[in-house]
Amino acid sequence: AVTVATGFGRAAWAEERKSIRIGYAISKTGPNAGGAGITTLPNYLLWAKDVQDAGGLELPDGSRLPLEIVEYDDRSSAEEVVRAIERLANEDKVDFILAPWGTGFNLAAAPLFDRYGYPQLAVSAVTDKAPDFVKRWKKSFWMLGGGHDYAKALAAIMADAGKAGTLNGKVAMVSVADGFGIDLVSAARPAFEEAGIEVVYDKTYPVGTSDFTPMINEAKASGADSFVAFSYPPDTFAITQQAQVADFNPKLLYLGVGTGFPVYAKNNSENATGILSLGGIDPANAANADYRKRHEAVTGIAPDYWGSVITYASLQMLQEAIRRKGLDREAVAAEIASGSFETVLGETKLEDNQLRKLWWTGQWQNGQFVGIAPGDRAGASQLVLPRQSWKKA
């Protein structure tokens, strides 16, 4: 259908167009499918449905064109990501490409987005190097902050609690030996030191570890009353369970990715209360609440409490920028960089191509995972420490 108008030149072709092509490569299979299937893919689907229901993407002239989605499975392989994006750009000639899932994959994709001139709204990528990247790839946008941001926020919380006498100033810490865990733990070490918190146990475990008993036992014996795990979803679930078996009740319990997953609350119900993690929401934000409801209604699963809403917001930004600037990718990128957008996060504006207004720390309270840090941000909830001991189900 796209090639009907060959020979008329680009302008003519643009006039003839019946749809806007949006493409993306996502891990539908392989080890990354679990993460991508929660944070990213449902939001792409939800957004596409929202746009279609509204009659298509609106262009500056007020007309609407329906979306045509081109989807590839990257099968959790970097090589596939690269290839899929090349194909989206060269063969499918899509108008915009949505970002893949995962820090590594977003980085692998970045030079291609850049070379083909597509804006890249990287959401599920946590990296401290974002300021460098935006210089290298002008049309790249990094929406989830870096390890330092999260680590500093946590250190501050712990330092305050230490001063208040709630915590003893000692922390036991484990991290997963993968990009995410290492980024965070290497940011956390200096942050904790600066905040005067003593790290009494600090170990890294390999991806795929299923038994955390030795680490929990060591942490329990270490004298720390705070336990921090920069973990991945399966680990997060396992640590929660195994800590209950071991009757390990640190006053502060901070877990990694997966804490904000809907299934986490479901499995742990009341026992989730008080657990800290990355991300969070403002429970009073009506737009967000509405988004969560729609997400669950449309995709059948609830969104997580960290990246999901930001993914959706990034798509809203893209949509709005297209409405303002049309299909010129340069202009759209510039608009995303400089414009201000009304999204499910509320008023959203990027600073230096990065989203900085984020919840660095959140906590399960009353069945919701609410943002508590930065505490001075509007809508922040109050931190509750120490957390309750495990209750028998």
Place this chain on the structure above:
Amino acid sequence: MIGMLGYVALAIGWALFSGPTRYVSLATVAFFGIGAYTCAVFSEVLAYPLLLLVAGLIGLGVALVVGLATLRLAGVYFVIFTFGLAELIRQLVTWYEVNITGTLGRYIFLPVTPEGIYWQLLALTAAAFAMSWAISRSRLGLALKVIGEDEVVASHSGIDIARVKLGLFALSAVIMTLVGAIQAPRWTYVEPSIAFNPTVSFLTLIMALLGGANRLMGPILGAVPLFLLFEWLSANFPNHYSIILGLIFITIVFVLPNGVLDFIEKGWARRLPVAKPAEVHK
């Protein structure tokens, strides 16, 4: 295209050793990953050609050590050993990065264009193919076949099994390492789970097996259509990719009436240059 060439080169490299000797190796990704990682580690300090050289040398070194260790293993024990080896290397690299260098991912900012990668891979593939052609016609090729059939006969015929196996294993490893090193700049970011993705080993194996690991053209005949099949499936059936792919695999096995191995060996026998019955005179 680059991806396809990469797999063609990997499959040729794999078949170079595993084809005639029937030592099915799952260590492909170990060397591929070593190449990619070397590229990442030294990308800032070494000139590009030197980088490839260093990668090749490291691959060679590891292959020699591994080769020496695995000489005693056979059959499925060798298969799983090589798989374990790839995972062990991945774990050790991870552990080293985490505990010694304190970072996990590494960035590769090399001024290599996709075209550059493409031509390099093409040259490597051509070189690998030429090598496997030369070997298949040489004494070495016969030695490998004999080793694959019966090592006892091989050694009693005067073949130095250890040296032949080790040499070929190393050669095939160097090719795989170079594929990794050449391809790495394409990803910008390398971490163990990306560089040491076991899928690479499995795909290489399947491609070479289906094409016929014993035939000169086998790896190419396996890698190209399979690669295109993967592409076509993932482009057209992203949601049912697995199911269709699986069914195709099963069908392939069932359609070949005497099994895949027979199919491969028959094709191979047809190509055999020595002693056709007609040439024999009393």
Place this chain on the structure above:
Amino acid sequence: MLVTAVLSGLVLGGTYALLAMGLTLQYGIARIMNLAYGELIIVAAFLSYALFTYAGISPVWALLIALPGGFVLGYAIYGLLMAPLVRRARNAASLEIDSILTTFGLLFVIQGLLLVTFGANFTSYSYLNDAVQIFGTRLAANRLLALVLAVVLGAAIYLVLTRTLWGTALRAVAVAPGSAPLVGIDVERAARMAFALGGALAAAGGVVISMYQTFTATSGVVFTMKALIIVIMGGVGNILGALSAGLLLGLAETMVATYVDPGLTLATTYGLFLAVLLWRPTGLFGRAVR
């Protein structure tokens, strides 16, 4: 601390052993290198999950469904896919290649079906996540169950294989399939039985681990590889070998995690595996089929 480490190591090893025993039957006796083995585990895990969350059926009851279910599934897979290959195979090598490719395909099919049915999400629920005190160590009841099941099933199968005529016949098929017909063993039936039994064990493993381990539609491969390593380490076809290799790995991992560095647990697994093979190229318990 040592007691704790040993006990948790054994409990972890129990899971490993449970997961590996079925594969050793399938590969050792039925001579099928089943790459879709992990998918059978995951199917059972999803079954148990679905029964528990949607029907409120306890996983312990699910076990009673999964065991025969796995048996039937294994029986069917062998009958439909494997038996034709075995019948036409001219030698062990061609059967091996055919079965690897077929089960590789099966792996994709099952994975695809699971993806379509359950999606790619992390699935987890918890059951029997209660502490049991043994020698002052708190162990998770669900993991303990895996150990008990591994030991009980392992011992039972061992006894059947060594003490009954039928079991001896199965071993005979394993060591010399070509000779088995001479004494009136229907090799195909014996192999199908062994394969089905392996399926039942895989299903049991799947149900048990679903109680405490997070899984996804695509995580079967992880289990296949772990199981393979244990099978090879213990010696192909050797039930006691699988049991001991599993326990050994569990112990080693826990010891290293406790006393050295949790970062090296997987390296230990593979290192230990490689070391065992270098020391004994046919696994801990050699070739003899017990």
Place this chain on the structure above:
Amino acid sequence: MSPFLQVSGLTRRFGGLVAVNDLSFSVAKGEIVGLLGPNGSGKTTVLNMISGHLPPSDGQIALADTRLSGLGPHKIARQGVARTFQLVRALPSLSVTENVIVALAFGRKRLWGEAARLEALKRLEQVGLAHRAGQQAGDLTYIDQKRMELARALAADPQLLLLDEWLAGLNPTELQTGIELIRGLKSSGITILMVEHVMEAIRALCGRCVIMNAGIKIADAPTAEALSDPAVVTAYLGEQHA
């Protein structure tokens, strides 16, 4: 006669079992010696150690002035030792000619290409197998495979040939042909050590026999003498053969 093959104090243990126990004997150049003994007495094990297939647990083997014990099979092969196996080891998916070429290409002659092919055909003719040259080795009958194996051993241009029950399973007519073939080898100067249970062949070919029982040498004498030794009769021959 100076010994050509010299075996002294040769011992091989398998776990607790001593398969070959302190065995010493020698073979002169050009001689055909029979190595006999009941089943399981260690004959094949001795051949395995001479050819380097198994390392001896103890003792020495020397060929002319070269020490063989401790060398790998490929080195021993290059010293001019060739053998056949009790259970034939063909290379089934190679052609018959290729099977023979293997020994030419890696043996002492290092022939390759057309020269190797012609030489291989010659060897096949020698064992009466030229008409099967183009077939796959796996398609041959057991006996033809044995022939091919001998051709392969001969192609290595051996000084010492080890035959492990090469004549077993032949019917009496075929046996005669086989005996003639081996006799022909002797005249070309090859030294032969043969393991055989066929007494007829032993009597026809071997000037001398070394007889083992349970890993120990119980006789080493000219054939007629060795075979009438009472110890040999009870342990090996049985009454009717005496």
Place this chain on the structure above:
Amino acid sequence: MLEVKGLSLHYGRHVALDKVSLKVGKAETVVILGANGAGKSSLLKSIAGLVHGDPGARISFNGVPIQTASPHHVLETGIALVPEGRGIFGDLTVAENLALGAYARRARDQREAGFELVFSLFPRLAERRRQFVNTMSGGEQQMVAIGRALMSRPELLMLDEPSLGLAPVVVGELFRSLDRIRQTGLSLLIVEQNVGMSLAIADRGYLAEAGRITGEGPAPELLNDPAVKRAFLGATA
């Protein structure tokens, strides 16, 4: 008792058996003589159901047609085979090998009696019940193979070159055992290269050549037939 009529067998294009017919009577011992590759093993394997000949053949045992039966069915009708190369289970013990011999339904409840019979024929096996068979010498392995076949309580025992590779003293012992077995009323069908010894215990013999039966006669007659002598007994015998 055993009757084979018009049995042909092809391996690909190669004709291994060409319209072979033969008979074995009750309590009769029959020897098949023939050059290598004559198809003797193929014949025994076809009877045992391990390979199936071309359609059109008829093999019956005690009147039951078995030309298309699978090996375990053939065994159930009462035919046991000791194949070339023995076909024992090397990684199992003597006792386990023998026990499996009685796996057939017809023999299961007579296992103990079977053990007694085998141990009385081969007392050495009784001493070695727990030994792994692959650690035994060739002669002992042959005893296991024959013993295992006897455990299935056959009416017809087929042996394919049982003396191959055995020391002379063992060969003598073997034929004495076979003679004893035959006196228990079993029928024997033996393929042998050791023509003298096998004809000595046989009632009748067949001559096979290139897939066909070319001659037949009572054993003493064959033993003295000059043509047979030339072809199978060799000049020096």
